[in-house]
Amino acid sequence: MNNLKPIFQEYYIKNLIDLLLDKFKNAKFQLNEISNNKEFHKYSWPNIILSDEITLTNNSDETEKWNIDKLGKYNNKRREITLYIQKIINVSTAYQLTDINLNLNKVITEITTIVLLHEITHWIVTSVEVENSNLYNKHKYRSYQQKCFHEGLAQFFTFKSLQSELLSIDVNIFHWLNINSPTQYSIYAQLKDNEISTIIRMLIVARKKDIQEWDKFKELATLSRGTIKTGIYGI
Numbered sequence: 433m434n435n436l437k438p439i440f441q442e443y444y445i446k447n448l449i450d451l452l453l454d455k456f457k458n459a460k461f462q463l464n465e466i467s468n469n470k471e472f473h474k475y476s477w478p479n480i481i482l483s484d485e486i487t488l489t490n491n492s493d494e495t496e497k498w499n500i501d502k503l504g505k506y507n508n509k510r511r512e513i514t515l516y517i518q519k520i521i522n523v524s525t526a527y528q529l530t531d532i533n534l535n536l537n538k539v540i541t542e543i544t545t546i547v548l549l550h551e552i553t554h555w556i557v558t559s560v561e562v563e564n565s566n567l568y569n570k571h572k573y574r575s576y577q578q579k580c581f582h583e584g585l586a587q588f589f590t591f592k593s594l595q596s597e598l599l600s601i602d603v604n605i606f607h608w609l610n611i612n613s614p615t616q617y618s619i620y621a622q623l624k625d626n627e628i629s630t631i632i633r634m635l636i637v638a639r640k641k642d643i644q645e646w647d648k649f650k651e652l653a654t655l656s657r658g659t660i661k662t663g664i665y666g667i
């Protein structure tokens with residue numbers, strides 16, 4: 433596994449995550465800045481485990497084969513992220529086959545970035561303190577609406593981060609992963625035209641009210657100030 437650790441030194445992995453965390457820090461989320469750490473990232477992250485496990489969970493449904501949470505996982509109780517490096521390499525190899533000009537190492541780095549952004553977002557949404565709100569100590573993830581809420585937010589913040597003008601990343605990879613995933617991984621598109629700050633404001637209210645359903649989350653926009661933009665996606 434040690435030879436894979438340099439992936440985390442890649443400039444745009446750490447900076448895309450810093451840029452996203454900056455927005456949560458601006459909204460008063462209690463993220464700790466690391467001092468004396470010039471060569472790595474800006475804020476403390478949850479512990480990250482690199483796993484070479486390749487077994488997929490007992491789900492033979494081909495449409496679920498490559499969903500992002502099979503490439504990485506956030507454990508809410510342990511506050512720990514696992515990245516399944518070997519699965520990421522396998523998926524990257526499959527993506528590379530779609531275009532002969534793609535560089536495999538670049539694809540691996542980009543998919544690792546996407547997975548890490550997604551899992552870091554699960555951590556922020558559920559487990560990072562913010563003023564005037566609560567944590568999601570009880571993670572609700574049973575109904576389709578609850579899955580849409582948690583995956584919708586993780587995918588929204590990941591998608592918006594990939595659009596950074598400073599650090600370009602192949603957003604086609606993100607869409608390709610979603611085509612191979614259940615619909616809760618695409619529902620973020622209903623809100624994709626909103627600013628990150630708008631959705632963060634709504635999240636703070638949602639945590640206060642312990643809302644963990646996608647449709648109820650969208651209704652918050654009418655209860656709080658402003659409006660949200662809702663896409664016309666038949667999802």
Ligand SMILES: [Zn+2]
Nearest residue numbers: 501550583586
């Ligand atoms: Zn997820």
